[in-house]
Amino acid sequence: MTKELDYSATLTGASFLLYELKQVLKLKRQGLSDDEIKKKVIEDNVFEYKFTSSLKRIVPSVIRRANALDDQLQEWILDNPLEEGKIINLYAIMKTDRLFFEFMNEVIREKLEANNNLLEKKDLNVFFISKAEQDEKMAKWTELTVNKLKQVYIKLLFEAGLLKNKKTGELYRLLFDENLKRHISKNGDMVYLKAMGE
Structure with a gap:
């Protein structure tokens, strides 16, 4: 469960990455x-990036997400329709990022x-302000980091289809x-389904 994880800003450098997760x-x-x-991944540029410098930063996040999925979910991401893969990827991101x-x-x-059905700018602002009030480490994040995270969250929701x-x-x-x-419910992860609006 995500509760043991600290708040982190790693999503600023690792957004949806469904293609990378599949690789x-x-x-x-x-x-x-x-x-x-x-x-x-780094030596063979498996993700086919123009600049391989970002690979070192991204790979740990992608591997963490892959490890958050059981064999069945891993199989479904590779073999089932894209829309299902997007949902499983969103689930993996939530399982590996407490703040998200x-x-x-x-x-x-x-x-x-x-x-x-309307997500407004103020919803993101209120969320980040209240979290910063509850967490000392997060309170020290720069405005740039917080703004980048807000952008990433919007991008994640868009790419997931939400x-x-x-x-x-x-x-x-x-x-x-x-x-x-x-399957997700049987894994005891109903909370993640609910978070995705199910």
């Missing part, structure tokens, strides 16, 4: 260890439950496959 899962499927995956999970749970879930339009802030309900819902 890592393919290497896992071949039996490579985390260290071997890290080495191969709390944002999903406290802002997005509450909006969708209230049938309020945000219809970045400018208007119109939210959209995700369509969950029944097997996926059952």
Whole structure:
């Protein structure tokens, strides 16, 4: 559960990364260890980045997300339709980033439950201000870091399919496959499904 994690700003350098996650899962499927995956991704530029400098920063996040998924979910990301992969990726991000999970749970879930399909700038502002008041480490983050995180959160919601339009802030309900819902629920992770508006 995300509760043991500290608040972190690592998402500023690692946003949705679904393509990258799929590449890592393919290497896992071949039996490579985390260290071997890290080495191969960097040496062979597996993500096909123009500049490989960012690989070192991104790979640990992607591997963490891959490890947050059980074998079944890993398989579904690789073999099932893209929309399902996006939902599983969003779930992995929440499982590995406490602050983002709390944002999903406290802002997005509450909006969708209230049938309020509008995410406004003030919602993000209020969330980050209240978290900074509760956490000393977060209170020391620069305005630049916080603004970057807000941008990343919007981008994540958009790429996951939860945000219809970045400018208007119109939210959209995700369509969950029944097997996926059952599986996540059986894993004891209903809280993540609820955070995604299910």
